[in-house]
Amino acid sequence: MRRKRTRGTFEQTRAPLLFLTPNLVIFSVFIILPAIIGLRMSFFDWSILGSHTFAGFKNFVRLVDDPMFWRTLLNTLIYVATVVPLILVASLLLSLPAAQNYVGIGVFRALYYFPTMLSLIIVGIAWRWILGFDIGIANYVLTRLGLGPAPWLTRGDMAMGSLVFVTAWTRTGYFMMMFVGGLQAIPKTFYEAARMDGAGAWVTFRSITLPLLRPIILVVTVLATIEAFKAYELIYVMTSGGPGSSTKLLVQYIYEVAFEQDRMGYGAAMSIVLLAIIGFFTFLQFAARRTEYDNE
Amino acid sequence: MSKVLRYAGLALIACFFFLPILWVLVSSLKTQSELFTYPLTILPAHPTLSNFSAALEDHALLRYFGNSSFVAVVATLITIAINLMAGYALSKYYFPGRDIIFYVMIGTLMIPLQAIMVPIFLLLKKLGMLNTLWGVIIPPAATPTGIFLARQYIMTIPNSLIEAARIDGAREGRIFRSVIVPLAKPIVATLAIFSFMWRWNDFLWPFIVISNKSKMTLQLALANFVGQYQINWASLLSLTVITMIPMVVVFLALQKYFVTGLTAGGVKF
Numbered sequence: 081m082r083r084k085r086t087r088g089t090f091e092q093t094r095a096p097l098l099f100l101t102p103n104l105v106i107f108s109v110f111i112i113l114p115a116i117i118g119l120r121m122s123f124f125d126w127s128i129l130g131s132h133t134f135a136g137f138k139n140f141v142r143l144v145d146d147p148m149f150w151r152t153l154l155n156t157l158i159y160v161a162t163v164v165p166l167i168l169v170a171s172l173l174l175s176l177p178a179a180q181n182y183v184g185i186g187v188f189r190a191l192y193y194f195p196t197m198l199s200l201i202i203v204g205i206a207w208r209w210i211l212g213f214d215i216g217i218a219n220y221v222l223t224r225l226g227l228g229p230a231p232w233l234t235r236g237d238m239a240m241g242s243l244v245f246v247t248a249w250t251r252t253g254y255f256m257m258m259f260v261g262g263l264q265a266i267p268k269t270f271y272e273a274a275r276m277d278g279a280g281a282w283v284t285f286r287s288i289t290l291p292l293l294r295p296i297i298l299v300v301t302v303l304a305t306i307e308a309f310k311a312y313e314l315i316y317v318m319t320s321g322g323p324g325s326s327t328k329l330l331v332q333y334i335y336e337v338a339f340e341q342d343r344m345g346y347g348a349a350m351s352i353v354l355l356a357i358i359g360f361f362t363f364l365q366f367a368a369r370r371t372e373y374d375n376e
Numbered sequence: 377m378s379k380v381l382r383y384a385g386l387a388l389i390a391c392f393f394f395l396p397i398l399w400v401l402v403s404s405l406k407t408q409s410e411l412f413t414y415p416l417t418i419l420p421a422h423p424t425l426s427n428f429s430a431a432l433e434d435h436a437l438l439r440y441f442g443n444s445s446f447v448a449v450v451a452t453l454i455t456i457a458i459n460l461m462a463g464y465a466l467s468k469y470y471f472p473g474r475d476i477i478f479y480v481m482i483g484t485l486m487i488p489l490q491a492i493m494v495p496i497f498l499l500l501k502k503l504g505m506l507n508t509l510w511g512v513i514i515p516p517a518a519t520p521t522g523i524f525l526a527r528q529y530i531m532t533i534p535n536s537l538i539e540a541a542r543i544d545g546a547r548e549g550r551i552f553r554s555v556i557v558p559l560a561k562p563i564v565a566t567l568a569i570f571s572f573m574w575r576w577n578d579f580l581w582p583f584i585v586i587s588n589k590s591k592m593t594l595q596l597a598l599a600n601f602v603g604q605y606q607i608n609w610a611s612l613l614s615l616t617v618i619t620m621i622p623m624v625v626v627f628l629a630l631q632k633y634f635v636t637g638l639t640a641g642g643v644k645f
Contacts, residue, residue: 102462194397
């Protein structure tokens with residue numbers, strides 16, 4: 081909606097720019113400028129103390145030959161590909177009862193939402209306490225049941241599985257609330273009409289609920305995907321990337337390379353790749369959505 | 377009968393989301409030796425607050441708590457002020473480039489800190505903001521989501537109110553203060569809650585900016601604790617619970633949203 085407006089007084093054209101200034105300065109200095117510096121750095125060998133020499137595409141060539149880059153990239157893709165569908169399905173399913181008008185449903189919604197309000201550091205500590213090999217209550221229960229302790233965080237594949245599970249545990253409530261908002265916006269008459277036509281629960285879900293939730297499904301998918309590519313904190317406290325490198329993700333590797341090995345140019349080059357991947361997947365999801373529209 | 381089943385199901389799911397936190401809480405009331413007894417006790421045999429009193433006597437902890445509070449409160453005030461101003465400028469004025477500025481700002485959502493942390497570090501170093509709480513506070517204060525929410529909300533304020541004030545001779549800054557700000561209270565509350573939560577829980581910004589122990593926030597201190605070779609679980613669990621307390625307060629403040637169902641806009645943070 082654009083309002084037509086005659087050219088304002090001097091103050092009315094200057095005022096909005098003044099109102100915008102703090103934000104514009106912060107955005108330019110702390111997001112756009114670093115993005116440009118980062119792009120430039122990726123073509124240099126750059127030390128933390130500031131000395132740098134031009135390296136052309138060397139950093140990007142190095143990436144191709146770096147087994148740890150491929151390892152962490154693969155780990156990241158596995159993590160994203162498992163955690164996003166899990167969160168999407170879990171939050172959608174959970175929103176179905178949570179969006180109803182049952183007496184006291186607000187209390188349940190609140191309880192489901194609570195883990196999303198805790199920092200990932202706290203969540204990681206809590207689950208490390210629960211899943212610890214000899215200290216955790218999970219293995220205590222398993223042992224009492226005669227199933228023996230499980231290496232939740234100490235065997236590569238299980239550690240990755242635990243991280244995926246805990247990520248879903250802490251993020252599901254957040255996305256559930258988005259679906260609750262979407263479900264409550266669907267007019268009740270749609271469901272009444274479906275019932276009069278004799279449609280069962282599954283048919284109603286497939287032909288009314290799901291299509292009308294599509295915009296929210298897209299938003300949830302995009303947000304959850306970006307979040308998953310950025311994952312770091314939870315892993316930092318739960319496994320620190322281990323055992324070995326089996327849960328080390330790209331962000332952690334960037335941090336190690338740039339800040340611990342003092343190869344900032346190389347780290348910047350990897351960051352550019354991460355940025356490109358996030359951009360690519362976001363674009364893909366919106367494109368998929370568009371073709372879906374065109375086919376309808 | 378089906379009603380009983382329904383609530384049993386809902387309660388079971390609630391346990392799934394809440395019991396892990398309860399377990400941390402219960403464990404924090406046990407002594408170090410009881411934490412590791414076998415067979416494990418579910419409820420503490422002799423509930424004690426000794427872990428907490430020990431933690432509170434630790435001056436370092438008070439310092440971390442102070443740093444976290446300072447960052448969260450000051451950052452929230454700044455975030456509200458600048459995003460409300462920007463939302464106003466982008467919704468109630470028309471000037472060349474307005475929409476481009478808006479979309480570029482929203483587009484920065486695609487550039488996460490994780491992807492620019494290397495140049496950010498060098499930049500903050502150059503600006504002398506490393507190891508200062510301002511380095512944690514200022515850079516993430518202009519949030520795309522904040523601008524988006526403020527803009528969408530201020531759009532719904534009728535133009536006639538602004539025009540009436542203008543006819544009465546009010547200048548632009550005055551209109552913002554006495555017309556827009558009072559009418560935007562609901563969005564100010566939303567921004568305040570989410571900004572506070574976000575800053576209190578933030579880890580990556582302080583992780584990059586702060587290395588000096590006296591400037592650490594609680595989240596950094598917690599992460600540091602975990603990094604030690606031998607984790608002192610009794611202290612760690614009590615520190616975890618202490619760090620949770622402000623979020624419990626925010627959680628209680630949010631209750632009415634859960635009853636009505638948060639609108640999709642309110643949670644897009």
